Amino acid sequence: MAKRARLIYNPTSGREEMRKRLPEVLQRLERGGYETSTHATIGEGDAMLAASQAVDRGFDLIIAAGGDGTLYEVVNGMGEKPNRPPVGILPLGTTNDFARALNIPRDWEDAVDLIVRGYTRPIDVGKVNQKYFINIAGGGSMTELTYEVPSKLKTMIGQLAYYVKGLEMLPRLRPIHMHLKSDEMEMNEEVMLFLITNSNSVGGFEKLAVDASLNDGLFDVIVLKKCNLPEFIKIATMALKGEHTNDPNVVYFQTRKLEISSPDYVQINLDGELGGTLPAVFTNLQSHIEIIVDESGLSTYKHQRRLGS
Numbered sequence: 055m056a057k058r059a060r061l062i063y064n065p066t067s068g069r070e071e072m073r074k075r076l077p078e079v080l081q082r083l084e085r086g087g088y089e090t091s092t093h094a095t096i097g098e099g100d101a102m103l104a105a106s107q108a109v110d111r112g113f114d115l116i117i118a119a120g121g122d123g124t125l126y127e128v129v130n131g132m133g134e135k136p137n138r139p140p141v142g143i144l145p146l147g148t149t150n151d152f153a154r155a156l157n158i159p160r161d162w163e164d165a166v167d168l169i170v171r172g173y174t175r176p177i178d179v180g181k182v183n184q185k186y187f188i189n190i191a192g193g194g195s196m197t198e199l200t201y202e203v204p205s206k207l208k209t210m211i212g213q214l215a216y217y218v219k220g221l222e223m224l225p226r227l228r229p230i231h232m233h234l235k236s237d238e239m240e241m242n243e244e245v246m247l248f249l250i251t252n253s254n255s256v257g258g259f260e261k262l263a264v265d266a267s268l269n270d271g272l273f274d275v276i277v278l279k280k281c282n283l284p285e286f287i288k289i290a291t292m293a294l295k296g297e298h299t300n301d302p303n304v305v306y307f308q309t310r311k312l313e314i315s316s317p318d319y320v321q322i323n324l325d326g327e328l329g330g331t332l333p334a335v336f337t338n339l340q341s342h343i344e345i346i347v348d349e350s351g352l353s354t355y356k357h358q359r360r361l362g363s
């Protein structure tokens with residue numbers, strides 16, 4: 055019997071490729087043994103509802119087609135459910151940090167073929183208050199950047215928009231008093247920002263969390279202490295090469311759980327989307343969702359399996 059997949063796609067994502075490719079994507083999935091029904095999202099929050107319903111309706115596979123925003127919503131729609139089907143990713147958005155971390159091809163045909171081959175890997179998911187994230191959570195200066203980049207601009211010039219906007223933001227950097235507490239450490243001081251990552255691929259910085267593993271049950275936490283603009287630029291440049299953790303202004307550690315509070319109003323960024331404000335408790339839910347991955351690197355992963363085997 056054919057397996058049933060639910061394809062949740064954002065028709066406006068990236069260069070709107072899904073609008074053109076849908077019949078071919080469905081045909082390719084069908085040939086690969088998936089009877090697929092679709093849900094085109096209509097706006098914010100819709101992919102989350104669609105994913106929640108797809109779990110309730112017992113689909114064998116959920117495919118998130120779009121950018122990081124769509125995947126974030128799908129993960130949020132599934133996070134609370136006791137039975138979670140595996141997730142395939144079609145990275146058709148402007149930013150696909152998480153798909154890149156998993157080595158999922160940008161080419162839609164290759165990405166569909168990868169889904170059909172069906173090698174899955176359990177991936178850690180972060181929970182913060184009542185929300186979930188799969189790639190990164192952050193707060194402080196700079197992390198408000200992602201919602202400020204207009205969507206149109208991102209579609210037109212892609213990743214570059216972040217850097218242009220990032221440079222524009224530099225003069226607005228300001229330290230914020232925060233209290234961070236985990237079993238491993240406690241900090242109570244002014245910081246520029248905190249980043250809590252699951253993968254090592256964030257906004258073009260592919261060596262940000264050098265020890266990050268996707269299913270070790272641990273977050274990699276980076277805290278940038280109060281520093282001035284030239285120091286900040288130096289650290290950002292070092293971060294591109296993965297050398298930032300040597301800087302005395304950078305605190306880097308791993309933990310399963312972290313509490314953060316601040317007397318200031320601090321927004322939390324979850325996978326590039328606005329995810330509430332501090333105070334917050336970040337908890338790592340180990341191996342919470344199975345994601346279809348590229349099998350070429352599988353020998354280095356633990357607990358992989360092939361769908362249907």
Ligand SMILES: Nc1ncnc2c1ncn2[C@@H]1O[C@H](COP(=O)(O)OP(=O)(O)OP(=O)(O)O)[C@@H](O)[C@H]1O
Binds near residue numbers: 097
């Ligand atoms: N039909 C729609 N029209 C407008 N926005 C939508 C629609 N469907 C979903 N969205 C919103 O688009 C957001 C971003 O989508 P996604 O990350 O998939 O693509 P993207 O190309 O990276 O997008 P963006 O450039 O907006 O970041 C989603 O979080 C969702 O809120």
